[in-house]
Amino acid sequence: MATHIHTCPLCEATCGLRIETDNGHIESIRGDTEDVFSGGFICPKAHGLKALHEDADRLRRPLVRRDGELREASWAEAWQAVQDGLAPLLEQHGRNAVAVYLGNPSAHNLAANIYGPVFLKALGSQNVYTASTVDQMPKQVSAGLMFGAALSVPVPDLDRCEHLLVLGANPLVSNGSLMTSPNARGRIRGIRERGGKVVVIDPRRSRTAEEADEHHAIIPGTDAHFLFALVHTLFDEGLADPGAVAEHCAGIEEIERLAADFTPERVAPHCGIEPAEIRRIARELAAAPRAACYGRIGTCTQEFGTLASWLVDVVNVLSGNLDREGGAMFTRAAGGQRNSAGTPGVGKGITLGRWKSRVRGLPEAFGELPVVCLAEEIETPGDGQVRALITAAGNPVVSTPDSERLDRALGQLDFMVSLDIYVNETTRHADVILPGPSPLARSHYDLALYQLAVRNVANYSAPAMKPEDDLEPEWRQLLRLTAIVTGQGADADLDALDSFVIDALIQRAVTDPQSPLSGRDPAEVHEELGDRRGPDRALDLLLRSGPYGLTLDELEANPHGLDLGALEPRIPEVLRTPSGKIELAPEPIVADVDRLRASLERSRNGHLVLIGRRQLRSNNSWMHNLPPLVKGKDRCTMHVNPDDAERLGLIDGARARLTSATGSIEAPVEVTDAIRTGVVSIPHGWGHDAPGVRLEVARDHAGVNSNVLADTSLFDPLSGNAVLNGIPVEVAPA
Ligand SMILES: Nc1nc2c(c(=O)[nH]1)N[C@H]1C(S)=C(S)[C@@H](COP(=O)(O)OP(=O)(O)OC[C@H]3O[C@@H](n4cnc5c(=O)[nH]c(N)nc54)[C@H](O)[C@@H]3O)O[C@H]1N2
Ligand SMILES: Nc1nc2c(c(=O)[nH]1)N[C@H]1C(S)=C(S)[C@@H](COP(=O)(O)OP(=O)(O)OC[C@H]3O[C@@H](n4cnc5c(=O)[nH]c(N)nc54)[C@H](O)[C@@H]3O)O[C@H]1N2
Ligand code: SF4
Ligand SMILES: [Mo]
Numbered sequence: 001m002a003t004h005i006h007t008c009p010l011c012e013a014t015c016g017l018r019i020e021t022d023n024g025h026i027e028s029i030r031g032d033t034e035d036v037f038s039g040g041f042i043c044p045k046a047h048g049l050k051a052l053h054e055d056a057d058r059l060r061r062p063l064v065r066r067d068g069e070l071r072e073a074s075w076a077e078a079w080q081a082v083q084d085g086l087a088p089l090l091e092q093h094g095r096n097a098v099a100v101y102l103g104n105p106s107a108h109n110l111a112a113n114i115y116g117p118v119f120l121k122a123l124g125s126q127n128v129y130t131a132s133t134v135d136q137m138p139k140q141v142s143a144g145l146m147f148g149a150a151l152s153v154p155v156p157d158l159d160r161c162e163h164l165l166v167l168g169a170n171p172l173v174s175n176g177s178l179m180t181s182p183n184a185r186g187r188i189r190g191i192r193e194r195g196g197k198v199v200v201i202d203p204r205r206s207r208t209a210e211e212a213d214e215h216h217a218i219i220p221g222t223d224a225h226f227l228f229a230l231v232h233t234l235f236d237e238g239l240a241d242p243g244a245v246a247e248h249c250a251g252i253e254e255i256e257r258l259a260a261d262f263t264p265e266r267v268a269p270h271c272g273i274e275p276a277e278i279r280r281i282a283r284e285l286a287a288a289p290r291a292a293c294y295g296r297i298g299t300c301t302q303e304f305g306t307l308a309s310w311l312v313d314v315v316n317v318l319s320g321n322l323d324r325e326g327g328a329m330f331t332r333a334a335g336g337q338r339n340s341a342g343t344p345g346v347g348k349g350i351t352l353g354r355w356k357s358r359v360r361g362l363p364e365a366f367g368e369l370p371v372v373c374l375a376e377e378i379e380t381p382g383d384g385q386v387r388a389l390i391t392a393a394g395n396p397v398v399s400t401p402d403s404e405r406l407d408r409a410l411g412q413l414d415f416m417v418s419l420d421i422y423v424n425e426t427t428r429h430a431d432v433i434l435p436g437p438s439p440l441a442r443s444h445y446d447l448a449l450y451q452l453a454v455r456n457v458a459n460y461s462a463p464a465m466k467p468e469d470d471l472e473p474e475w476r477q478l479l480r481l482t483a484i485v486t487g488q489g490a491d492a493d494l495d496a497l498d499s500f501v502i503d504a505l506i507q508r509a510v511t512d513p514q515s516p517l518s519g520r521d522p523a524e525v526h527e528e529l530g531d532r533r534g535p536d537r538a539l540d541l542l543l544r545s546g547p548y549g550l551t552l553d554e555l556e557a558n559p560h561g562l563d564l565g566a567l568e569p570r571i572p573e574v575l576r577t578p579s580g581k582i583e584l585a586p587e588p589i590v591a592d593v594d595r596l597r598a599s600l601e602r603s604r605n606g607h608l609v610l611i612g613r614r615q616l617r618s619n620n621s622w623m624h625n626l627p628p629l630v631k632g633k634d635r636c637t638m639h640v641n642p643d644d645a646e647r648l649g650l651i652d653g654a655r656a657r658l659t660s661a662t663g664s665i666e667a668p669v670e671v672t673d674a675i676r677t678g679v680v681s682i683p684h685g686w687g688h689d690a691p692g693v694r695l696e697v698a699r700d701h702a703g704v705n706s707n708v709l710a711d712t713s714l715f716d717p718l719s720g721n722a723v724l725n726g727i728p729v730e731v732a733p734a
Helices: 044-054 075-093 104-108 110-123 137-147 184-193 223-236 243-248 252-259 264-271 275-287 305-318 371-379 403-412 474-485 494-510 522-528 534-544 552-557 587-599 642-648 696-700
Strands: 002-007 016-022 025-031 063-066 069-072 098-102 128-130 163-167 197-201 214-216 291-295 388-392 415-419 432-434 455-458 562-566 608-611 638-640 655-659 664-671 679-681 727-733
Touching: 025 044, 063 075, 075 098, 075 388, 075 415, 075 432, 075 474, 098 110, 098 371, 104 110, 110 474, 110 494, 110 534, 128 371, 137 305, 137 587, 163 184, 163 223, 163 275, 163 305, 184 197, 197 275, 223 252, 223 264, 223 275, 223 305, 223 587, 252 587, 264 275, 291 305, 305 587, 371 403, 415 474, 474 494, 474 534, 494 522, 494 534, 534 552, 638 642, 638 655, 642 664, 642 727
Parallel strands: 098 128, 098 388, 163 197, 163 291, 197 214, 388 415, 415 432, 608 679, 638 664
Antiparallel strands: 002 016, 016 025, 063 069, 063 432, 455 562, 608 727, 638 679, 655 664, 655 727
């Protein structure tokens, strides 16, 4: 018997696991009660890791398409096929002919965190797409413009907060997002136990809403209206006071001017919340000693995603809660954080739209184009047409809008390669699939998510399980792809390439004025990093050059994590805007307010709208092949309010047909008063019955793909983020 302490890599909560193994077999997975951050909390998905590790459908060897069929092949054959597929296309059609899609698990994968950017830079294609534009891109854009760096997103200081206003998030089920907080449920309950208050704004009475003091069933897509009315009220009643950060704010007068039209009376019919309630919510927020406003998926994946994301932080500033204990604060991560590097308090800020998509001209953000453009870039002939696609840990056919169209488009590609562990709805189109190890068979450190944690923590896990024989580690896969797209060929010396990568990181560290390694001799630093290679060596460097000057040895000696303390005020040091101020009214955002104002003239046309919902025993599209997570009754159902059900003749348990501008699907009806009238909800990530998919268990629990109904022409213009909540649909009995 052996015990392994490992951080769960499945979601943003970073829970500590205690894994008992016997002879390479997983005996049990429990919460690590000694984990400094999660204290033993886990969710049902953690148990799914055993099933995932053992899943017969999880790929252990590469697949290469021969005579139209994906067949097992050796690594040498697979890499030869990748080289033969990509090299001629790059040569004949240029860099943009090869597109990339990076999926959500890459965010939790140290190899992808370090070597993903290396590969993208080497490829040099403008056609980079990720799950970010069906997720948090609006928040990155708003926070980037306000605070100057991509991940400078304030997080609610949950453990000291006494008033939490939650919009479009369900942390009791999702376990928190853009807010790394294991046991979010316990932490949020703690607010009420301290005598504080939790208010939830959501078209559904979610689990989080059920446990809150108040729930307001907002009309989907109107959070920006509602938030502007809060801002209006704060000014109107003389409650707007940024407190300690006032001297660092630019644009307050502009905000007051912009909010003038958004009176509670004016927005109430649009958002479905009474004017008196809006005023009271604003007053209570301002009066609370320590409060935070927090928005997530529901506020991002909608028509006014960037405006809503921006207003969340405007409200935090005006209610005096930005950067104060118990308010919305900035994490100080142990490594890899942009806003801890460079000159404190000032920077280049961010530049959006450095290039545009070829067909529709949608702007780039943080190095990527909106994924709503991917299908048309494949379909539309001409110079720069996408002819090949590389996916890594992503399932865009299920996760992104107008799935049927993207599915067809992938069928038209000249070449496709997928780094993935399953043959699913997306990878079934690939010519080559390169599997990585089980998530338990690699080292883990949540480089990105620790930058958004509600405490400053660092926790490294060595691999808990041995990877299958001959599985090429993902960092080497990414380096080999780098070698191929730079013409060095699949047989290039990967260790030499890795040395090159680490030296570039060292160069950055020794020239960073804030780094403990500042001014050091690069060769000496290289030497000190010792025998580690790959992501572990890079992580060691990032820790050494981070604000705590940690080393990977120290983290290895503390398998339950290092608690680096509660969040501390970071303004102005955290700012990276050219002005050195918090930009409350950034020009691109101000320009978009007209679109919101114009929407006040729109009348509701009586259409039903579709929203999503997450489920405890599910993880986007890819954990439905694990028996412990799919057992029980059908979960891919359509929630509808009893009034709508009666009006439309829908019967609980019977099937409904939903039709949007792009497609039509059928789903079982679940009548529930937990959802407001005018809104129906279907969880995303389902629909596993496509031909060629090799997911035996998931096929029996196929469900339907709600993104067949999402429309690539509906997006938030500033961020390019898809509208996944608030899609107009017709619903009728099937
Ligand atoms: N169990 C589980 N956990 C997960 C995931 C999972 O699939 N399953 N996915 C992970 C990922 S990738 C992410 S990004 C996070 C997301 O984390 P969350 O954002 O907390 O997750 P959701 O449950 O989608 O919550 C969104 C809520 O917004 C509501 N909503 C929809 N439209 C609107 C609107 O217009 N306005 C408002 N105010 N509310 C609206 C929905 O009813 C829903 O309750 O979860 C992560 N955690
Ligand atoms: N309608 C609607 N659509 C949504 C959302 C919504 O709320 N509503 N939410 C959106 C959000 S927030 C997100 S994040 C996206 C997710 O969108 P995606 O990231 O495109 O999809 P996932 O379902 O996370 O797919 C993960 C893929 O990675 C593979 N995988 C898992 N682990 C590994 C690994 O360790 N290595 C490798 N190489 N592959 C691995 C899985 O087999 C799977 O193919 O979906 C988005 N789509
Ligand atoms: S909450 Fe997230 S990190 Fe924690 S056990 Fe569940 S899936 Fe893993
Ligand atoms: Mo996500």
